[in-house]
Amino acid sequence: METRELRYFVAVAEELHFGRAAERLRIAQPPLSRAIRQLERRLGVTLFERTSRAVGLTEAGSVLLREGRAALDAVDAADRRTRRAALAATGSPGLVLVTKAGASSELLAKLLDAYAAEPDAVGIDVLLCGPGDQERLLRDGRADVALLHRPFDSTVGLDTEDLSTEGQVVVLPAGHPLTTRPHVRMAEVAALPDLPLPRWPGPDGTSPGGPGPLVHDNTQLLQLIALGRACAVLPEAARVHLRDDLAAVPVLDAPTVTTVIAWPPHSRSLALAGLVRTAGRL
Amino acid sequence: METRELRYFVAVAEELHFGRAAERLRIAQPPLSRAIRQLERRLGVTLFERTSRAVGLTEAGSVLLREGRAALDAVDAADRRTRRAALAATGSPGLVLVTKAGASSELLAKLLDAYAAEPDAVGIDVLLCGPGDQERLLRDGRADVALLHRPFDSTVGLDTEDLSTEGQVVVLPAGHPLTTRPHVRMAEVAALPDLPLPRWPGPDGTSPGGPGPLVHDNTQLLQLIALGRACAVLPEAARVHLRDDLAAVPVLDAPTVTTVIAWPPHSRSLALAGLVRTAGRL
DNA sequence: CCCGGCGATACCCGGCGGGTATCGATCCCC
DNA sequence: GGGGATCGATACCCGCCGGGTATCGCCGGG
Numbered sequence: 001m002e003t004r005e006l007r008y009f010v011a012v013a014e015e016l017h018f019g020r021a022a023e024r025l026r027i028a029q030p031p032l033s034r035a036i037r038q039l040e041r042r043l044g045v046t047l048f049e050r051t052s053r054a055v056g057l058t059e060a061g062s063v064l065l066r067e068g069r070a071a072l073d074a075v076d077a078a079d080r081r082t083r084r085a086a087l088a089a090t091g092s093p094g095l096v097l098v099t100k101a102g103a104s105s106e107l108l109a110k111l112l113d114a115y116a117a118e119p120d121a122v123g124i125d126v127l128l129c130g131p132g133d134q135e136r137l138l139r140d141g142r143a144d145v146a147l148l149h150r151p152f153d154s155t156v157g158l159d160t161e162d163l164s165t166e167g168q169v170v171v172l173p174a175g176h177p178l179t180t181r182p183h184v185r186m187a188e189v190a191a192l193p194d195l196p197l198p199r200w201p202g203p204d205g206t207s208p209g210g211p212g213p214l215v216h217d218n219t220q221l222l223q224l225i226a227l228g229r230a231c232a233v234l235p236e237a238a239r240v241h242l243r244d245d246l247a248a249v250p251v252l253d254a255p256t257v258t259t260v261i262a263w264p265p266h267s268r269s270l271a272l273a274g275l276v277r278t279a280g281r282l
Numbered sequence: 283m284e285t286r287e288l289r290y291f292v293a294v295a296e297e298l299h300f301g302r303a304a305e306r307l308r309i310a311q312p313p314l315s316r317a318i319r320q321l322e323r324r325l326g327v328t329l330f331e332r333t334s335r336a337v338g339l340t341e342a343g344s345v346l347l348r349e350g351r352a353a354l355d356a357v358d359a360a361d362r363r364t365r366r367a368a369l370a371a372t373g374s375p376g377l378v379l380v381t382k383a384g385a386s387s388e389l390l391a392k393l394l395d396a397y398a399a400e401p402d403a404v405g406i407d408v409l410l411c412g413p414g415d416q417e418r419l420l421r422d423g424r425a426d427v428a429l430l431h432r433p434f435d436s437t438v439g440l441d442t443e444d445l446s447t448e449g450q451v452v453v454l455p456a457g458h459p460l461t462t463r464p465h466v467r468m469a470e471v472a473a474l475p476d477l478p479l480p481r482w483p484g485p486d487g488t489s490p491g492g493p494g495p496l497v498h499d500n501t502q503l504l505q506l507i508a509l510g511r512a513c514a515v516l517p518e519a520a521r522v523h524l525r526d527d528l529a530a531v532p533v534l535d536a537p538t539v540t541t542v543i544a545w546p547p548h549s550r551s552l553a554l555a556g557l558v559r560t561a562g563r564l
Numbered sequence: 565c566c567c568g569g570c571g572a573t574a575c576c577c578g579g580c581g582g583g584t585a586t587c588g589a590t591c592c593c594c
Numbered sequence: 595g596g597g598g599a600t601c602g603a604t605a606c607c608c609g610c611c612g613g614g615t616a617t618c619g620c621c622g623g624g
Contacts, residue, residue, distance in 0.1 A: 001285065001357055001360065001361050002284050002285050002286060003283065003284050003285055003357070004284060004612090006357070006360070017570085018570075018571060018572095019569090019570065019571085027612090027613065027614090028613070028614060028615080029570085029571075029572095030571090030572075030573080030574095030613085030614080030615085030616095031612060031613050031614075033571060033572060033573090034572090034573090034612085034613095035612080037572090043361065043364055043365060043368075044365065044368070045364055045365060045367075045368040046368070047364075050570095050571065050572095051570095051571095051620090051621080052569085052570060052571060052572090052619080052620045052621055052622090053569085053570075053571095053620090053621060053622065054570095055570095055571085058368075059367055059368075060364050060365075060367040060368040063363050063364050063367035064360060064363075064364040064367075066548065066550065067356075067359055067360035067363050067364065067423075067548075068360045070356055070359075070360070070548055071353065071356035071357040071359070071360045073356075074349075074352055074353035074355075074356040074357075075283055075285070075288070075353040075356075075357070077349055077352075077353070078283065078288070078346060078349035078350045078352070078353045079283050079325065081345055081346075081349050082325055082327055082329075082342050082345050082346040082349065083325060083326065083327060083342075085327075085341055085342040085345035085346075086325075086326070086327040086328070086340075086341075086342040141349075156441060156547040156548070157439060157440075157441070157546075157547030157548060159438060159439070264439075265438040265439030266348065266349075266352055266438065266439060268348065286581090299601085300601075300602060300603095301600090301601065301602085309581090309582065309583090310582070310583060310584080311601085311602075311603095312582085312583080312584085312585095312602090312603075312604080312605095313581060313582050313583075315602060315603060315604090316581085316582095316603090316604090317581080319603090332601095332602065332603090333589085333590075333601095333602090334588075334589045334590050334591090334600085334601060334602060334603090335589085335590055335591060335600080335601075335602095336601095337601090337602085
């Protein structure tokens with residue numbers, strides 16, 4: 001199977017429309033139809049249910065969509081990491097670290113400082129991204145290492161080392177009645193009908209149904225809380241940077257959050273090993 | 283990057299010889315040279331140091347060898363799993379389980395029995411292989427799930443669940459002086475100059491230097507021990523199937539062995555989930 | 565019933581992957 | 595030191611396949 005065929009297949013599987021997929025791929029529709037048919041013949045498997053009005057994935061097709069994306073990511077990673085390896089000699093950034101914008105900044109700063117003091121430290125580019133993007137960036141080679149937060153981020157398929165754990169606090173508009181309390185429970189937070197918990201979009205772009213407002217990043221979230229339209233349960237570390245129109249109260253029974261450093265399992269980079277070692281000593 | 287280019291590159295990187303690599307790929311040498319040069323131009327990276335007498339990998343080349351193998355495995359996995367998904371409807375084996383020949387047969391039998399009793403059980407093919415092959419089989423889609431033994435097998439990049447732990451015993455020829463002892467220590471085992479520990483070939487086909495005989499499978503090993511040419515430290519489970527010309531003595535300070543069930547991290551198969559659930563209840 | 569949307573088919577062209585012949589460099593050996 | 599052997603690179607040719615345009619056939623909706 002060639003990566004071109006896989007890319008074509010993934011495009012059609014995502015669009016479920018040969019015309020739009022062809023447009024996305026910058027080719028005409030007929031060659032695309034032909035390529036997919038050829039792929040089906042070579043695999044001996046029907047990938048799409050086509051009527052002249054609609055296209056749908058078969059069972060086998062959805063397997064290939066999942067596996068094919070992973071395979072394409074692996075190929076992209078091979079490409080990017082090879083290019084980076086060639087540049088490494090010339091002194092460009094040695095490692096790319098990715099983390100969620102606005103999380104663990106404290107820990108990250110400490111880590112970067114400690115690592116920079118190591119004798120054989122290399123340059124580190126820090127990449128900030130939205131929630132759920134990190135795993136992708138690690139898998140397709142755009143990043144070498146990530147700071148993730150269990151249990152929110154999936155660490156499936158990655159090597160990890162725990163760095164720190166912390167409790168969670170509920171963030172409320174300043175002056176809210178609950179802010180006078182020394183601590184609260186999840187049930188009390190959930191029982192605030194005028195301050196619903198927000199909904200985050202999933203990695204696939206879809207968002208769960210529910211009452212809360214849809215937010216895409218931290219700033220947006222804090223703004224909504226300040227406006228009295230939502231509340232949020234966040235790791236304690238969020239407290240130190242709270243705007244003064246917000247207040248935080250510990251939540252006793254919220255799951256504790258573990259910050260972990262994570263990297264692709266087959267990494268063999270000396271620089272990465274050094275960074276992980278430094279992180280483990282923090 | 284196309285998989286064809288990757289396959290070509292990996293062949294040359296493994297053979298370090300364009301002629302032999304071309305032969306392995308069933309093409310002539312000139313197109314291979316050209317394909318590699320093209321790949322290098324497209325990546326903007328030198329992959330090989332060539333003199334007219336020898337070919338060597340550059341730094342970037344060895345990165346691409348590692349990453350490229352992983353990518354090719356992922357592509358192969360996509361292919362195989364798609365084909366299998368198409369067959370699944372027609373009732374062929376639902377899962378392929380791989381484990382080392384001659385290990386955990388007790389546990390495996392219990393697992394297969396317990397799983398077969400589940401209401402929605404599917405067929406399971408059992409694949410036995412040499413040590414170190416399992417990870418490969420999981421990654422390239424020839425197997426869905428494996429029984430591994432920590433700390434011997436690497437579980438890097440796989441999802442796992444612990445099943446059981448056991449101590450280790452030293453296996454000796456029947457009648458050996460140590461066999462009268464209730465237990466021994468590693469130092470005593472290592473101090474048997476006439477019964478050295480055997481050496482296993484690594485996954486890459488190379489084998490470590492050292493005194494012991496080179497063995498490739500369990501039968502061979504037990505035969506060597508019976509002949510008084512080696513001894514071995516094995517998990518306790520090995521005791522139950524010992525031939526009567528062999529004896530086993532617990533080793534107090536040998537690392538305990540954990541049998542784990544392992545699967546590729548992005549598996550989404552219902553059947554696999556059922557098997558893992560069953561295994562967890564054993 | 566006709567039109568519009570969409571995938572499939574028919575057909576053509578150019579580029580690229582593959583082949584053979586040969587070159588050029590380097591090491592080995594007498 | 596020169597000749598042969600080895601091995602990768604170059605030159606050149608051919609046929610296939612990937613990509614394009616034109617068009618068909620099916621089907622649902624107004």
